[in-house]
Amino acid sequence: MNYLEQIENKSIHIIREAYSNFKHLAMLWSIGKDSTVLLWLARKAFFGHVPFPLVHIDTNYKIPQMIEYRDQLAMEWKLNLVYGQNEKALAEKQTFPDGNITRIECCSLLKTKALRDTLSGTGKRYKINHSTGQYDVWDNNEPFTGVIVGVRADEEGSRSKERYFSPRNVENNWEISAQPPEFWNQYKTEFAPGTHVRIHPLLDWTELNIWEYIQRENIPTVSLYYDQGEGKRYRSLGCEPCTLAVNSCAKNVDDIVEELKTGKFSNIAERSGRAQDKDDGGGLESLRKDGYM
Known part of the structure; x- marks a missing residue:
């Protein structure tokens, strides 16, 4: 296995x-x-x-x-x-x-x-x-x-x-x-x-495990996770007023897996776009x- x-x-x-x-x-x-x-x-x-x-x-x-x-x-x-x-x-x-x-x-x-x-x-x-x-x-x-x-x-x-x-x-x-x-x-x-x-x-x-599994199993996911042509996508989803997109050109699951493997977000918390986390002391x-x- x-x-x-x-x-x-x-x-x-x-x-x-x-x-x-x-x-x-x-x-x-x-x-x-x-x-x-x-x-x-x-x-x-x-x-x-x-x-x-x-x-x-x-x-x-x-x-x-x-x-x-x-x-x-x-x-x-x-x-x-x-x-x-x-x-x-x-x-x-x-x-x-x-x-x-x-x-x-x-x-x-x-x-x-x-x-x-x-x-x-x-x-x-x-x-x-x-x-x-x-x-x-x-x-x-x-x-x-x-x-x-x-x-x-x-x-x-x-x-x-x-x-x-x-x-x-x-x-x-x-x-x-x-x-x-x-x-x-x-x-x-x-x-x-x-x-x-x-x-x-x-x-x-891990975040990478999740996306590799989505890739392997072809699991349908929300389109918000992918760049729609503006160079931005959501890495974590929540309420619209408190959730920000990240800079990324990943347009599909393969792109996200490759992006995570490069370590682009290795020093950026996955929920960094969730404003309530910051208000709760990080x-x-x-x-x-x-x-x-």
Whole structure:
């Protein structure tokens, strides 16, 4: 086996372990490259079928191409797609684009709180209707006890502190020092009642691994990742007001793989175009301790 095959097999094993150990399991899908690779691995793990809901947190400020891609793939692959949203904050214009709060406060409301409420079932959930292509209110409010996430250790500092199976307490907070040790591919999957566990099958993958796998498997990705003729593309995707493109002429997956191999971005953080990271002191640790993805 080559290295890509090794990490692919390990990730599929972790996904199957999660499915066998958590009754109410979901997978977060941000629509970005990492979580789309995760979705591809889940389809491989279960022979083309994803046997649990995909959860997307819609801030209402995602770049339009992202939402178009999400809905197209959900219909094409018959995904059990659910989205949640902080409708109260949006209705009251408690957002950074409305000029009423900071970027960090906006992320806390539109991402962290929306995620917590969606996972716990206290917030409204919308589920795709494959007959109409629209989203209907989902009457299932059962809390998710296991959540599969496309986090990579090399992407950002606080994520390097994660475990493959990482518990969040009843308040959804991340207690870094309380994480269980993981040796020799042995994972702790039993935790106290009220805990939900985040599962990270991509923890060992690098940005280059992700793109090499996309290249090998021919995985469809959002067009925003590629230069459309202006010498710019997105390296990391998020909300439109807080996400900047990078200078790059990479027009396809092959170009991106070659660009990463040259080390062009070796001294530039992958999320350097995400403004909220800078406002959080150059990382996401304070946001993530409260439940951010």
